[in-house]
Amino acid sequence: MNLCNYILYTRVNFILKLRMAGDEMVNITMLGTGGNVPSPNRFCSSAFLNYKGRKILIDCGEGTQISMKKVGCGFKGIDLILITHLHGDHINGLIGLLSTMGNSEKRTPLTIVGPRGIKRAIKAMLVLIEGIPYPLNIIENPSGAFSINDGQFKEIEISTIKLEHSTECIGYSLYFKRNRKFSPQNAIENNVPKYLWKNLQLGQTFYIDDNAYTPDMVLGEERKGIKFSYITDTRPINTIPDFIKESDLFICEAMYGDDLDIAKAVKNKHMTFRESASLAKLGKVKHLLLTHFSPSVDNPSYFIENARSVFKNTTIAHDGIKIDLSYNAED
Ligand SMILES: [Zn+2]
Ligand SMILES: [Zn+2]
Numbered sequence: 001m002n003l004c005n006y007i008l009y010t011r012v013n014f015i016l017k018l019r020m021a022g023d024e025m026v027n028i029t030m031l032g033t034g035g036n037v038p039s040p041n042r043f044c045s046s047a048f049l050n051y052k053g054r055k056i057l058i059d060c061g062e063g064t065q066i067s068m069k070k071v072g073c074g075f076k077g078i079d080l081i082l083i084t085h086l087h088g089d090h091i092n093g094l095i096g097l098l099s100t101m102g103n104s105e106k107r108t109p110l111t112i113v114g115p116r117g118i119k120r121a122i123k124a125m126l127v128l129i130e131g132i133p134y135p136l137n138i139i140e141n142p143s144g145a146f147s148i149n150d151g152q153f154k155e156i157e158i159s160t161i162k163l164e165h166s167t168e169c170i171g172y173s174l175y176f177k178r179n180r181k182f183s184p185q186n187a188i189e190n191n192v193p194k195y196l197w198k199n200l201q202l203g204q205t206f207y208i209d210d211n212a213y214t215p216d217m218v219l220g221e222e223r224k225g226i227k228f229s230y231i232t233d234t235r236p237i238n239t240i241p242d243f244i245k246e247s248d249l250f251i252c253e254a255m256y257g258d259d260l261d262i263a264k265a266v267k268n269k270h271m272t273f274r275e276s277a278s279l280a281k282l283g284k285v286k287h288l289l290l291t292h293f294s295p296s297v298d299n300p301s302y303f304i305e306n307a308r309s310v311f312k313n314t315t316i317a318h319d320g321i322k323i324d325l326s327y328n329a330e331d
Helices: 003-011 064-071 094-103 118-128 151-155 184-189 194-201 259-268 273-282 300-308
Strands: 015-018 024-032 046-051 054-058 078-082 110-114 136-140 156-162 170-176 206-208 211-213 226-231 249-253 288-291 314-316 322-326
Touching (some): 024 064, 046 064, 064 094, 078 094, 110 118, 118 136, 151 156, 184 194, 194 206, 226 322, 273 288, 288 300, 300 314
Parallel strands (some): 054 078, 110 136, 226 249, 249 288, 288 314
Antiparallel strands (some): 024 046, 024 322, 046 054, 156 170, 206 211
């Protein structure tokens, strides 16, 4: 292992924790932070989310499998893959991953969400790898908000936005709902027998002596969940700030660090660090994580002030960086 790879491996263990006050709920690992082509230090776009053991992948550029091996997130547990668009740096790793998941004994269903053309692209992949041994559900060109009606995914509301890129491209926002707090006061006022409190809090309903006991009778006010948004590849269109509004974490492409590269950003339908930071500021997000760096940007940290002068809570991503998002204990 050369020195460069050694540094990359050690940085994998750097963990950024946001909102430490509550229980950890959503774990995010950046698997690939490069745009266009993979380089020795940056694989192409991919992010991995773990929510109560359910695993979600966003984009699957070249090198994703290698990065997954490095961080040890496993292959067969991926149940949901969200693809932003069909450019190679976001999808070229998918064919290998679909095949590896089958070889890793995956037999549970996989859902893939993507823009127009995703079904045709996956059909072509399946021809090359001669099929897969698990059920596949493809959601093409979704609009607005939807949920995957399966287990823990029911607790996640997925929203989409159309972006402005050189091909059809979707941005995603995931809202992880939070259970309402238990309210002993409501339980007492509604004459709920104490032995039912725990199970009602867990969502069960009981019918006893012509009385119905429902979870509503023991629960208090709604509580704020966790919002996560992921925007790449696009120009900074004016619908984005509202879409990412008050995200706990906003992951955003930042193809060019230097302000002088604005003409390239306009031409290639990407953003500069400053433009990404302006979106974070307008959207009043809590934290901005920049990713999808041009192969011409060797050291993105060199340009960090171009973003931080606009939006202070900015971090430069690298392959393997981990972020833990928690509910806020005070909400
Ligand atoms: Zn890209
Ligand atoms: Zn692209």
